[in-house]
Amino acid sequence: MSKLFKKGPAVSATSRKGLFVSINDDESVALASLVEIGEMLSADVHEFWEINPFVTFPCLGTDCPGCRIDNPTRFKAYLPVVNREGETKIFSFGIRVANQLTDIESAIGNIKGKILRIKRTGKGLKTQYSVVPTGGNIDVGDYEIPDIEGSFGDISLEGVTKLMIDRGLLPDPEDEVVKILPAKADPATKAEEEEVTVAKPRRSKKADGWEGI
Numbered sequence: 001m002s003k004l005f006k007k008g009p010a011v012s013a014t015s016r017k018g019l020f021v022s023i024n025d026d027e028s029v030a031l032a033s034l035v036e037i038g039e040m041l042s043a044d045v046h047e048f049w050e051i052n053p054f055v056t057f058p059c060l061g062t063d064c065p066g067c068r069i070d071n072p073t074r075f076k077a078y079l080p081v082v083n084r085e086g087e088t089k090i091f092s093f094g095i096r097v098a099n100q101l102t103d104i105e106s107a108i109g110n111i112k113g114k115i116l117r118i119k120r121t122g123k124g125l126k127t128q129y130s131v132v133p134t135g136g137n138i139d140v141g142d143y144e145i146p147d148i149e150g151s152f153g154d155i156s157l158e159g160v161t162k163l164m165i166d167r168g169l170l171p172d173p174e175d176e177v178v179k180i181l182p183a184k185a186d187p188a189t190k191a192e193e194e195e196v197t198v199a200k201p202r203r204s205k206k207a208d209g210w211e212g213i
């Protein structure tokens with residue numbers, strides 16, 4: 001693991017379709033967390049929603065190519081979860097949900113294995129999630145945790161610089177004509193991009209804890 005990701009509660013949110021939890025407006029899903037809050041990953045990320053497929057990477061700090069073009073960073077947290085079908089995915093969210101989860105863990109204890117109901121309301125900039133514990137819980141010990149950091153691809157300085165040049169976000173030093181796209185992210189299109197679902201469960205699904213939820 002690189003030091004770009006921090007473990008634990010919030011301190012300051014993809015071509016990876018299929019890997020991320022997707023919830024439609026006014027719908028809710030029940031998901032069980034595969035980890036406790038202390039194991040949740042978070043990072044300050046750059047996001048370029050105007051690029052399709054969209055580009056995102058954690059801020060690299062010194063010499064970060066995202067900061068170089070004044071793209072603002074945004075706090076994102078990534079919680080590995082499993083759904084009722086036994087598919088493991090990543091639920092990504094901002095500071096507000098991260099704080100809700102911390103509050104829930106304070107109230108009911110370790111959220112690992114706890115089944116949470118997550119409801120989405122609104123679109124684009126108005127998208128909000130509410131998270132409530134259902135009281136149900138399952139044994140999540142045997143599920144493989146999705147590779148969250150790996151889903152970003154090559155996040156070395158060289159890798160990110162190359163990606164940005166390839167996507168037209170940075171001028172190609174070998175080009176005579178310099179063209180730079182606006183750095184401003186457009187969160188309004190974000191909802192459409194957040195798709196997902198994925199890896200196969202390592203064993204048959206365990207229905208017990210989901211009953212009645």
Ligand SMILES: [Zn+2]
Pocket residue numbers: 046058059060061064065066067068073
């Ligand atoms: Zn940066």
